[in-house]
Amino acid sequence: MHNKTTREQIVSVADELFYRQGFEHTSFADIAEAVQISRGNFYYHFKTKDDILDAVINQRLTNTQNMLDQWEMNGETAADRIRRFINILITNRRKIKAHGCPVGTLTSELAKLSHAAKGEANKLFSLFRTWLRHQFTELGCKKDADDLALHVLTFSQGVATLANAFHDEKFMRREVKQMEDWLDSVIANKYKGR
Numbered sequence: 001m002h003n004k005t006t007r008e009q010i011v012s013v014a015d016e017l018f019y020r021q022g023f024e025h026t027s028f029a030d031i032a033e034a035v036q037i038s039r040g041n042f043y044y045h046f047k048t049k050d051d052i053l054d055a056v057i058n059q060r061l062t063n064t065q066n067m068l069d070q071w072e073m074n075g076e077t078a079a080d081r082i083r084r085f086i087n088i089l090i091t092n093r094r095k096i097k098a099h100g101c102p103v104g105t106l107t108s109e110l111a112k113l114s115h116a117a118k119g120e121a122n123k124l125f126s127l128f129r130t131w132l133r134h135q136f137t138e139l140g141c142k143k144d145a146d147d148l149a150l151h152v153l154t155f156s157q158g159v160a161t162l163a164n165a166f167h168d169e170k171f172m173r174r175e176v177k178q179m180e181d182w183l184d185s186v187i188a189n190k191y192k193g194r
Contacts, residue, residue, distance in 0.1 A: 007045045007055075009035050015056045019095075019102045023053060023109055050117065057120045060102070064124060068131050078138035079187055085132065086152065086179050089159055089172055097167045101160035103128075128153055140190050148186065155179050 013034045017026040028049060032042040046052045071081050089096060099105065103124045110118035132149035141148055155175075163172040 006035070006037065006041070010042065010045055010052065011055045011059050014052045015059060018053070018056060018106060020099055023106065024113060053117050054120065057117060060124055061127065064127055068127070078135040079183065082132065082135050082152065082183055083180060085128070086156065086176055086183070089156060089163070089176050093163070093169055093172055096160050096163050096172075097169065098164070100164040101157060104157050104160060125153065139187060141186065152179070
C-alpha cells in the first residue's frame with residue numbers, strides 16, 4: 001500500500017473515531033485495527049495521538065474550506081449560501097442526532113482536556129464565522145455582519161446539541177425553518193432600510 005494512501009486512511013478513520021467516540025476515548029489500537037495495519041506501520045506514519053489529531057484538524061479545515069469555496073463557485077446569492085449553511089443541520093441530521101456537531105464536539109472536548117490543540121480546532125469555528133460574516137456583508141449588512149454570523153453559529157450549535165440530546169428530528173426541522181424565516185426577515189428589513 002502506498003504510504004500516502006495509508007496516511008490518508010489513518011487520518012480519515014481517526015477523524016470518524018474521534019467524532020463517534022471522542023478524542024480521549026480513541027486509542028492508537030482502535031485506529032490501527034480499523035485501518036487494518038500493524039502498530040509498527042502505524043507508528044511509521046504517526047508517532048503520537050496528538051500528531052494524528054493535528055492531521056485530523058488540518059484535514060477538517062481543508063475540507064471545510066473546499067466546501068465553502070464550492071458554495072461560492074456555485075453562483076448562488078449570499079442569502080442562498082447562508083441558507084445552505086443553516087441546512088447543514090438537516091443534511092447531516094442522522095450523524096448530528098447520533099453524535100452531535102463534529103466541530104462542536106471536538107472543540108468542547110479539547111477545551112475540557114485543556115489540550116494544546118484546542119486553539120487549532122477553534123479555527124474551524126473561525127473559518128465559518130469569517131465566511132458567514134462575508135456573506136452578510138455581501139447582503140448589505142456590513143455593520144452587523146459579525147453579530148449576524150455569530151448568531152447563525154450560535155443557533156446551529158444549539159440546535160445540534162439539543163438534537164443530539166433529544167434525538168428529535170422534528171425539533172431540528174422546526175428550528176431550521178425558524179432560522180430560515182429569521183434570515184428572510186433580516187433580508188427584508190435590510191431592503192426596507194434602503
